[in-house]
Amino acid sequence: MLGDDAGVRAAYDAHGAELYRFCLRLLGDRGAAEDAVQETFVRAWRAADRYDPARASLRTWLFAIARNVVIDASRVRASRPPVAAQDGDHEPTTQDAVDRVLLACGLETALREISTDQRHAIMEIAYRGRTSADVARELGTSDSTVRSRLFYGLKALRTTMQQMGWTDVG
Amino acid sequence: MSANDHDRWRELIGLAALAPLDPAEDAELRAHLADCSWCRRDAEHLRAMAALLPAADPWSAAVEPDPALRERIVAAVGDTRRRDTRRDRLQRALAVAAAAVFLVGVGAVLNRPAPGPTLEEVALADVPADVAADAALITHTGGTELVLTVDGLQDGQDYVVTFVSDAGERVSAGTFIGVDDRPVVCRMNAAVLRNEASAFEVATPDGRLVMRADI
Ligand SMILES: [Zn+2]
Numbered sequence: 001m002l003g004d005d006a007g008v009r010a011a012y013d014a015h016g017a018e019l020y021r022f023c024l025r026l027l028g029d030r031g032a033a034e035d036a037v038q039e040t041f042v043r044a045w046r047a048a049d050r051y052d053p054a055r056a057s058l059r060t061w062l063f064a065i066a067r068n069v070v071i072d073a074s075r076v077r078a079s080r081p082p083v084a085a086q087d088g089d090h091e092p093t094t095q096d097a098v099d100r101v102l103l104a105c106g107l108e109t110a111l112r113e114i115s116t117d118q119r120h121a122i123m124e125i126a127y128r129g130r131t132s133a134d135v136a137r138e139l140g141t142s143d144s145t146v147r148s149r150l151f152y153g154l155k156a157l158r159t160t161m162q163q164m165g166w167t168d169v170g
Numbered sequence: 171m172s173a174n175d176h177d178r179w180r181e182l183i184g185l186a187a188l189a190p191l192d193p194a195e196d197a198e199l200r201a202h203l204a205d206c207s208w209c210r211r212d213a214e215h216l217r218a219m220a221a222l223l224p225a226a227d228p229w230s231a232a233v234e235p236d237p238a239l240r241e242r243i244v245a246a247v248g249d250t251r252r253r254d255t256r257r258d259r260l261q262r263a264l265a266v267a268a269a270a271v272f273l274v275g276v277g278a279v280l281n282r283p284a285p286g287p288t289l290e291e292v293a294l295a296d297v298p299a300d301v302a303a304d305a306a307l308i309t310h311t312g313g314t315e316l317v318l319t320v321d322g323l324q325d326g327q328d329y330v331v332t333f334v335s336d337a338g339e340r341v342s343a344g345t346f347i348g349v350d351d352r353p354v355v356c357r358m359n360a361a362v363l364r365n366e367a368s369a370f371e372v373a374t375p376d377g378r379l380v381m382r383a384d385i
Contacts, residue, residue: 005248034239100225108226125188126223127223127228144181147184148181
């Protein structure tokens with residue numbers, strides 16, 4: 001799958017940008033995030049014979065590797081003497097913090113994948129706290145249409161999250 | 171229960187996952203959920219999904235990596251792939267070479283009452299990044315033998331192996347030709363005693379050093 005340049009390009013095109021955002025959010029530095037994505041792909045190639053597509057999606061597998069790369073990278077940064085550390089007081093990134101960002105990145109990706117109408121309904125009601133009647137009025141549609149979009153939007157989000165490897169979405 | 175009724179329940183279930191319903195709708199939905207395992211399951215799934223939403227910042231800009239990163243990664247994985255392949259092939263060639271030396275050793279023991287040769291592993295320095303190599307020495311009564319296993323050299327290029335004695339004297343051990351698609355095992359002999367040899371070098375005939383070892 002990463003066995004030739006075309007395979008690496010395909011995997012990068014599918015997941016590279018999302019891996020980059022994940023690493024950037026945890027490492028806080030573009031250069032470090034790029035290095036981490038590169039290291040993720042190199043480790044993935046080295047472990048390619050252990051990858052079983054029947055057990056995990058390529059995305060799940062790459063993110064599992066990226067998670068370890070980021071934890072390793074943040075350990076190295078945290079162990080630098082304070083004089084050399086120019087990026088403030090970087091604590092070693094805990095697994096909890098990594099998993100929170102992993103979830104956030106996954107959700108943000110999934111939100112981009114569902115239909116625009118469904119995303120709009122979820123954004124306005126779940127994140128902006130508006131009522132479905134209010135959103136319906138603004139769109140010039142019925143309250144029941146907006147509510148229906150919420151139902152199918154949440155369902156689509158759940159399916160997308162599951163396809164991305166989340167098993168604990170109800 | 172008609173399909174239309176279920177449209178209505180779904181509208182309530184979707185909204186209930188994200189916001190409190192008004193009391194009348196809430197009572198209506200509860201009554202239905204008590205009766206309908208389908209809707210009960212949907213309601214649980216959507217509530218669990220909705221509970222995760224606060225973890226995300228959906229307005230965060232979708233930052234894109236530098237476009238050059240893609241080809242940088244293709245190159246990095248390609249380098250690793252070539253290096254790993256060379257290392258694997260080298261391991262196999264070394265196993266064969268070690269077995270051959272062992273057989274020579276057994277033959278020597280049978281033919282004359284002298285100890286068989288032992289391989290003395292040598293650490294190589296300055297090996298180019300895309301070359302994999304391994305070296306060992308065998309001490310002979312009249313000289314020193316180098317067993318050099320190398321993968322990734324330039325195809326068709328001549329290489330000269332020279333030993334350097336403690337006194338600074340340069341002693342040729344011969345030449346070999348590089349191949350780039352498989353490891354080469356070279357066994358070269360130099361007329362310098364092991365305990366008087368201090369280094370060897372592998373270089374091109376025009377003097378460009380390829381790798382060396384202090385022994
Ligand atoms: Zn029902």
